[in-house]
Amino acid sequence: MNGPAVNALEIIRDIYNVDQLLSGKEYIRELVKRLAQKLKVKFVMVGHDVEGKGTSVQTDYLFADGKFVDNVVYELEGTPCTKVLCGTRVNCYSAKVQDQFPNDQMLKDLEVESYMGAPFLHTNGGLLGLLVIMDDRPLEDLDLATAVVEFFAARIGAEYRRLDAEESLRRSNEDLEKLVDTRTKQLISQEKLATIGRITLGIAHELKNPLNIIINGTELLQDSDISEQDRARTQTMIHQHGLRANEIITSMLKQARQEVHTTEEWADVSRLLKHAFDVFFKSLNDIELKLKLIKKISITTEVKAQLFDVPAIERVFINVIDNAVYALAEKLQKNKSGYTPELQIELSFKNSRCQIRVRDNGIGIPSDQLKRVCDEFYTTKPPGDGIGLGLWVAKQNIEKNRGSLKIDSRENEYTEVVIELPAVRRDAEVEVSI
Ligand SMILES: Nc1ncnc2c1ncn2[C@@H]1O[C@H](COP(=O)(O)OP(=O)(O)OP(=O)(O)O)[C@@H](O)[C@H]1O
Ligand SMILES: [Mg+2]
The missing domain is CATH 3.30.565.10 (Histidine kinase-like ATPase, C-terminal domain)
Incomplete structure (x- = not known):
């Protein structure tokens, strides 16, 4: 009884002892490879439930005969994986698995004899994916395999959830950046409008005095009783303030163009x-x-x-x-x-x-x-x-x-x-x- 327990622990430690620098997909890849090597099985597969419907699986890591091969999507019906995705613990067919799933073509093509799979879950308890080991021989040490598969299904599940969280964080950051960008552009255009408004009001304000003087002056000139001396003086005043209004506009425009003195x-x-x-x-x-x-x-x-x-x-x-x-x-x-x-x-x-x-x-x-x-x-x-x-x-x-x-x-x-x-x-x- 002690034998397999100690063994399982050693194997788990061996597999788990992955380079600390690896993370995410690289880390899972390394775990998959080591699982195949340490458990001495021909196939290891990690996949996820497509669109959370429980009808098909997309493999993300498919290790066969000592190497990674192209990923596949397969229907769950009639395969041992259906059972895995229905339960929350390890599901095992230690021998003659093809007899129990005669319609599973993949089992036939790969000449699979034994199968063990464990699901991993979302934080809300829903199914996320599964870890499967398969071999062309019967599985011998079931306790050991169960312990290892169960442990790593949980570990890989945690890594999937972390990647998911990272991805949604990245997406929400992207959304946030887009939002900030749009808002900034809005603010800049509002600020531009406000500046134009301020400059316009500023010009209006500054022009008010010389214009008043010009208006009052012209009214004075219309008065027929005005003396020649006053007429000349008023005309000079009107001229001076016309020039002044012009000077104000020039200086305000300079300010608007940041050409400050x-x-x-x-x-x-x-x-x-x-x-x-x-x-x-x-x-x-x-x-x-x-x-x-x-x-x-x-x-x-x-x-x-x-x-x-x-x-x-x-x-x-x-x-x-x-x-x-x-x-x-x-x-x-x-x-x-x-x-x-x-x-x-x-x-x-x-x-x-x-x-x-x-x-x-x-x-x-x-x-x-x-x-x-x-x-x-x-x-x-x-x-x-x-x-x-x-x-x-x-x-x-x-x-x-x-x-x-x-x-x-x-x-x-x-x-x-x-x-x-x-x-x-x-x-x-x-x-x-x-
Ligand atoms: N000498 C003063 N006596 C009483 N109130 C004053 C006096 N000077 C300024 N104020 C108050 O301060 C306000 C702001 O003055 P400010 O000169 O900035 O603007 P304004 O005179 O209202 O308009 P603008 O100068 O732009 O034509 C005035 O509206 C007025 O209420
Ligand atoms: Mg004032």
Whole structure:
């Protein structure tokens, strides 16, 4: 009784001791070959149930007479394999197997005398495939063969399941990659559309000011009472702002093509700020506000700064003044008497930085909205009055020039925008060498 058990264990160990580097199909191939050699049988076969129907088997490894031969598909009916695939354990015909399956042509062709097969299962218990050994002589040591076949059927089954899992993982990875690819393409096209939309809105936003000036100017020219001096001045203004609109489009298109300004130039911040205010105030057509407004302009310090995009900075000043005047006009609408709109613009210089302060006593910003005002497309204005890009663009332009933009406000009391830029005093310009 001890004899066969020890033998089976030794044989199992011998077969099992396959090169550690082998895996998957190569590993099963090696097991099949060793099974034939160690059990001294002529045929070893491993196959799987075709389409899980239990009617036919496709061999995946067919070892005959010391070598692997071409795989075959065979119908199960009338073969000993039917019995194997019906059960869950080893099925054995130790001799004269052909007598029991007279219609099995393969048994005849191969002159098979003995047969032993064991199924292996899916994790869900369904049949996956089978391991079969056959010989042209009766099987002698049945206990040994049973132990070995049962063990390796289970081992080969595990390898089949692993290969299956790998395959479905590979497939789902492929599906996932395809999905990611499609989604990425969708995102890229959405992003492109969003960029086009942003550029369009950006152009619209930037063009609004010069266009307003041009429109107001032409209306003024239609007035027959206008003096010759004012007519000439207005015509110059219209021309200047037409050029300016053109310049804006060119610079926005450059930005869209990523041709951002990479060279800096010296700019007179005091002049830029004064000019921005003049331009804005001249184009202001709210007569009531124009009359009541108290302007406290203090641009005494003459400073210069090295700027990447001078027209963009001037537009920042115009946008900030525009916001302030809008807030003043809003408040004036609500308080016809007892309210004096006030606008303060101040330029100062300290510690190699200039500071531009624009303060209004308009409607102010509610404290819970304050952190949102520089967000892209944040606006409280009706369509036509604002897009919500002014401060967003302003902050970006200022930061591109190593500066900062901060806003402080109290609802119904004031709003103060403070812009800082690295700068030098005009008289110190000669001392600077960069
Ligand atoms: N001085 C201010 N007083 C009160 N609210 C302000 C002031 N400046 C900005 N805001 C608030 O911040 C919002 C965003 O301003 P921003 O300049 O970015 O856009 P906008 O003025 O609404 O539109 P756009 O500038 O694109 O024409 C404004 O809609 C307004 O609610
Ligand atoms: Mg604005």
